[in-house]
Amino acid sequence: VTSKYKSVRLGSLTQLGDAIDDIGAKTILLVTGNESFRTSGASDAVKKHLAGFGVVHLSGFRSNPKIEEVKRAADRVRLQRIDAIIAVGGGSVIDTAKLINVLTPIRGALREYVTGQKRPENRLAPLIAIPTTAGSGSEATHFAVVYAGSTKYSVAADCVRPDYAIVDATMTFSMPPRLTAVCGFDALCQAIESYWAVGSTDESKKHAKAAIQMILPSFRQVVSAPDPDLRSMMSEAAYRAGRAIDISKTTGPHAMSYPLTATFGTSHGHAVALTLGRFIAANSRVDGVKLNERRGRSYLESTMREIHGMLGCGDGEECSDMWYSLMGEVGLETSLGDLGIDVPSGRRRIVEGVNIERLGNNPVVMSAPALSAIIDEL
Numbered sequence: 267v268t269s270k271y272k273s274v275r276l277g278s279l280t281q282l283g284d285a286i287d288d289i290g291a292k293t294i295l296l297v298t299g300n301e302s303f304r305t306s307g308a309s310d311a312v313k314k315h316l317a318g319f320g321v322v323h324l325s326g327f328r329s330n331p332k333i334e335e336v337k338r339a340a341d342r343v344r345l346q347r348i349d350a351i352i353a354v355g356g357g358s359v360i361d362t363a364k365l366i367n368v369l370t371p372i373r374g375a376l377r378e379y380v381t382g383q384k385r386p387e388n389r390l391a392p393l394i395a396i397p398t399t400a401g402s403g404s405e406a407t408h409f410a411v412v413y414a415g416s417t418k419y420s421v422a423a424d425c426v427r428p429d430y431a432i433v434d435a436t437m438t439f440s441m442p443p444r445l446t447a448v449c450g451f452d453a454l455c456q457a458i459e460s461y462w463a464v465g466s467t468d469e470s471k472k473h474a475k476a477a478i479q480m481i482l483p484s485f486r487q488v489v490s491a492p493d494p495d496l497r498s499m500m501s502e503a504a505y506r507a508g509r510a511i512d513i514s515k516t517t518g519p520h521a522m523s524y525p526l527t528a529t530f531g532t533s534h535g536h537a538v539a540l541t542l543g544r545f546i547a548a549n550s551r552v553d554g555v556k557l558n559e560r561r562g563r564s565y566l567e568s569t570m571r572e573i574h575g576m577l578g579c580g581d582g583e584e585c586s587d588m589w590y591s592l593m594g595e596v597g598l599e600t601s602l603g604d605l606g607i608d609v610p611s612g613r614r615r616i617v618e619g620v621n622i623e624r625l626g627n628n629p630v631v632m633s634a635p636a637l638s639a640i641i642d643e644l
């Protein structure tokens with residue numbers, strides 16, 4: 267069975283019943299977060315649709331999926347009949363469900379599938395993703411993050427992508443301000459990175475631009491005084507940013523974020539945002555530097571100018587200043603010191619842990635000294 271992306275249904279958990287009917291499911295694997303599943307109201311809303319079905323409910327996963335936890339879950343469901351999987355949660359929960367879906371059918375060792383030497387080709391069942399945060403865009407992408415120890419991998423294949431994304435902003439209404447800020451920054455970073463990514467296309471840039479233009483004007487208010495319209499806009503923007511990176515993939519700031527998260531526990535969106543301001547400045551200095559971008563120097567210059575314009579700034583340096591002000595305004599620390607990270611030891615661990623594949627998708631080639639310089643400025 268190969269996954270085929272069927273439909274997005276914005277603002278309508280009520281359509282979960284249609285999706286289940288469409289699949290013809292009798293037995294459902296429900297993958298959820300812990301606390302968030304109840305506090306978001308998702309528990310009551312989702313369970314209403316599941317009366318009369320056989321439900322296997324898995325929860326209790328830690329954030330940032332660990333391969334051992336996925337393996338344990340796969341062993342639990344392998345001998346059961348599962349007609350559909352419903353994932354309700356933030357990016358980690360949806361990624362966990364994706365991993366269970368494509369790794370359960372594999373007999374034997376998972377190592378090569380985790381490291382990307384082999385791609386999964388089958389999945390357990392059609393997947394319905396219902397995000398409870400506005401951020402990761404995981405409901406729209408064909409990859410899932412998984413950690414083996416402190417190393418981050420990405421399992422990527424068409425069959426990883428959810429068949430249905432039900433993006434209902436009411437699921438996000440109970441997000442506290444800091445989570446709203448962190449997840450909003452993940453979406454905003456994904457959109458900006460997608461726009462300048464080596465892997466961008468006209469289509470990905472259209473999604474990315476829409477996401478940036480939806481998030482920026484309302485970001486401060488959705489953190490401090492959210493209302494349903496702002497929440498809906500953030501959910502849609504996060505989904506659009508997901509569509510964008512599904513095509514383009516992410517770049518430098520994501521590449522640098524994984525060791526920060528794995529080693530120091532910095533939440534994902536926060537870890538990405540920390541370096542993105544510096545990357546706007548670095549990617550704007552295109553004269554006399556080596557490029558990964560094959561469309562050329564003047565293409566990159568005009569792309570960066572478009573980004574400056576979207577952020578309402580004149581150049582990369584100004585964007586960088588604006589970026590860290592915005593982080594401060596929504597309550598996020600902007601320096602490693604404020605996060606309690608010792609810079610000299612942190613610098614080495616971050617640079618050594620950088621994800622090389624994602625770094626190669628950054629438009630400007632970033633050397634190890636250039637990465638160290640970015641950390642020293644934080």
Ligand SMILES: [Fe+2]
Nearest residue numbers: 402452456538
């Ligand atoms: Fe992200």
